[in-house]
Amino acid sequence: MSTPDVRLVPALAEHLEAWLAIRAGPTSRRLLPLEEAPREALLRRLTEASSDVMDLRATSFRWMVECEGRIVGTVSARDLSRYHGRVEVGYMLAEDSLGRGLGTRALTLLLDKLFAIPSLYHVWLTTTEPNRASQGLARKLGFRQEGLLRGHCIVQGERMDQQVWGLLRPEWEAGRSARNLKPFGG
Ligand SMILES: CC(C)(COP(=O)(O)OP(=O)(O)OC[C@H]1O[C@@H](n2cnc3c(N)ncnc32)[C@H](O)[C@@H]1OP(=O)(O)O)[C@@H](O)C(=O)NCCC(=O)NCCS
Numbered sequence: 001m002s003t004p005d006v007r008l009v010p011a012l013a014e015h016l017e018a019w020l021a022i023r024a025g026p027t028s029r030r031l032l033p034l035e036e037a038p039r040e041a042l043l044r045r046l047t048e049a050s051s052d053v054m055d056l057r058a059t060s061f062r063w064m065v066e067c068e069g070r071i072v073g074t075v076s077a078r079d080l081s082r083y084h085g086r087v088e089v090g091y092m093l094a095e096d097s098l099g100r101g102l103g104t105r106a107l108t109l110l111l112d113k114l115f116a117i118p119s120l121y122h123v124w125l126t127t128t129e130p131n132r133a134s135q136g137l138a139r140k141l142g143f144r145q146e147g148l149l150r151g152h153c154i155v156q157g158e159r160m161d162q163q164v165w166g167l168l169r170p171e172w173e174a175g176r177s178a179r180n181l182k183p184f185g186g
Contacts, residue, residue: 003101008063008075008109010051015064016043018071025095031131032092033153033160049076053117056082063113065093065106072097075110077123085121087114091137103137111141115172124166128155138165142175 011019019042023034037045050058059080065073073093080087091107114120126149127134135145143165152162 003105004067006102006105006109007066008106008113009066009071011046011049011062011064011074013043013047015071015074016046018064019046019074022071022073022092022094025093027095027098027133028092030156031128031134033128033155033162053113061114063110065102067097067102072102073106075106077110077114080117080120082117082119085119087120087123089114089123089125091134098133103133104140107137107141111167111172115169121169122166123172124164126152126162126164128153129161129163135163135165138167141167142171143167144171 016039020039022028028034046062049060049062051061051063052058053061059078061077061080063075064071065075071094073091075089075091077087077089089107089110091103091110093103093106111123114123123143124146125134125138125143127138144167145163146166147164149162149164151159153160
């Protein structure tokens with residue numbers, strides 16, 4: 001079965017309910033160190049994040065993942081340093097959209113957007129130790145495990161280790177050519 005088309009759309013206040021539903025997915029709740037956040041705080045995060053990587057003042061970005069006319073997830077980037085050329089990314093799909101290749105498409109689109117920033121060199125992310133899907137996705141797109149943060153977070157009351165994964169620009173470019181993927185603009 002082929003993967004349906006995926007688009008990243010700028011995150012807006014109107015996406016709050018969809019984001020809340022995505023965060024409430026049992027897999028995300030079981031595997032992600034999500035802090036309880038009031039609606040107002042999430043709304044602020046939606047409205048304050050940029051979706052324009054060429055905005056030189058922006059350091060935090062968010063898009064929603066749209067598939068077949070529905071919002072099925074979100075991808076984000078935070079703490080961008082244009083000086084050091086690094087940014088941390090995150091991604092989350094709705095429960096009914098897992099395991100269909102949508103994460104691969106969405107993260108590829110996100111990385112294409114971010115590597116359009118000329119100075120960007122290192123993209124990194126963390127996964128909790130039991131999150132095999134996220135580790136598999138990171139590995140599939142060329143990330144390497146760079147470290148382990150011991151006892152770094154709490155998920156549903158349980159303290160967990162977090163793996164650190166990183167991807168360098170030359171690795172991304174080499175992987176792209178190897179997979180013969182066309183650049184994504186939108
Ligand atoms: C992590 C996540 C974005 C991956 O997206 P996805 O659409 O489910 O993954 P894909 O179908 O694109 O699969 C990508 C790779 O991940 C791995 N993978 C996916 N689901 C997996 C699972 N349940 N168990 C083990 N590996 C899995 C595979 O290596 C797969 O590659 P392959 O199909 O070529 O073998 C998604 O599962 C998700 O949103 N999970 C809940 C939130 C979350 O964990 N976010 C990440 C926080 S660090």
